Amino acid sequence: MYGSTPQPSDSDRTAFRKAEKKYKLYKTTAPKSRRKQPSEVDLTEVYDFKSVLESFKQERKNPPGISELRCGLDRPVFCFEDRPGALSIEEQCHWVRESLTSFPQPSNRTNHNAIYGPIHDLFDAVQNKKVLVEVGSRIADTELGVHSSEGNLDACRWKFCEENVSIPKGDSCNSIAASVLLRKLRWSTLGLQFDWSKRNYDVSLPHNKIPDTLCHLAKKMAASAMPAGEEFQPEAAIVNYFGSGDMLGGHLDDMEADWSKPIVSISLGCKAIFLLGGKSREDTPVAMFLRSGDIVLMAGQARECFHGIPRIFTDEENAEVSPLASQFSSHEDLCFKEYIRTSRININIRQVH
Numbered sequence: 001m002y003g004s005t006p007q008p009s010d011s012d013r014t015a016f017r018k019a020e021k022k023y024k025l026y027k028t029t030a031p032k033s034r035r036k037q038p039s040e041v042d043l044t045e046v047y048d049f050k051s052v053l054e055s056f057k058q059e060r061k062n063p064p065g066i067s068e069l070r071c072g073l074d075r076p077v078f079c080f081e082d083r084p085g086a087l088s089i090e091e092q093c094h095w096v097r098e099s100l101t102s103f104p105q106p107s108n109r110t111n112h113n114a115i116y117g118p119i120h121d122l123f124d125a126v127q128n129k130k131v132l133v134e135v136g137s138r139i140a141d142t143e144l145g146v147h148s149s150e151g152n153l154d155a156c157r158w159k160f161c162e163e164n165v166s167i168p169k170g171d172s173c174n175s176i177a178a179s180v181l182l183r184k185l186r187w188s189t190l191g192l193q194f195d196w197s198k199r200n201y202d203v204s205l206p207h208n209k210i211p212d213t214l215c216h217l218a219k220k221m222a223a224s225a226m227p228a229g230e231e232f233q234p235e236a237a238i239v240n241y242f243g244s245g246d247m248l249g250g251h252l253d254d255m256e257a258d259w260s261k262p263i264v265s266i267s268l269g270c271k272a273i274f275l276l277g278g279k280s281r282e283d284t285p286v287a288m289f290l291r292s293g294d295i296v297l298m299a300g301q302a303r304e305c306f307h308g309i310p311r312i313f314t315d316e317e318n319a320e321v322s323p324l325a326s327q328f329s330s331h332e333d334l335c336f337k338e339y340i341r342t343s344r345i346n347i348n349i350r351q352v353h
């Protein structure tokens, strides 16, 4: 989760920090070359659920330390025995679309709110090559060819308009392409809104309902990790968007009142390394690959453990995103395809109370 302040003990000496540094993307210039290349990383200790699944299918055997969780799903679910959580390609496609179109819609908030206020229809603006323009007091909405429903420039100063709109001479005008805003989208929040500055849930903030289909999926996934007789209540979700070089520092999800309830965490798009540590940053984390469609259940002991994403893979060979990207085959879907080929999305669903 963003906004977690480094702890005093979070020096290079902690086991978690060491693992983050080990897997982080560093670029070096190879001898006789001027181009920077990703440095070699030893990935032999990263748990690979693709091979776990293959050996399970062939020999019904799990690697030491990993066992199968029997939770009535039509596909195997594995868990780490010492720190005790998949989606069809169509489901992945659906959630990528939702994450880029409906999840960032106001009243849900995103990281862009603080600068631009609520932004409506960002993805639509990307598809139509629009530009977000600061509508100053001297430039009327009508001159920019945009329609302001609010009629109050101070309350809503940024508007999407055509790329080639002409700004009247002498008017200074800030603008940013919708495509750049999408690249810079880092999070959106659904259901109860998380306040990053206060690091708590602000129940007074307006928000859109978490879609029923997402609630249903989360309930199904969480069921095996719920206290007996209780049903998971999805109250909030954080959607993280990662581009090349982005990481999510080691943190605890400690803002929910009841840690006996799991967090359901869905991975979409490019492959990533997930670090699952212990209750202290001093505990050496295990590293594992997360691919598109993987679901991590942060439950039981693992609910209280440090975790983070030190690296995502955006190069064609390692991203393993082609099956998903190729689902976006029509001309209208080109923007989805371009986005997901070099990005990762994580949707994590929480019961807050």
Ligand SMILES: O=C(O)CCC(=O)C(=O)O
Pocket: 001, 002, 238, 240, 248, 253, 265, 267, 274, 290, 307, 308, 309, 346, 348
């Ligand atoms: O991106 C992920 O898989 C982990 C996300 C996460 O840890 C969080 O949002 O708290």
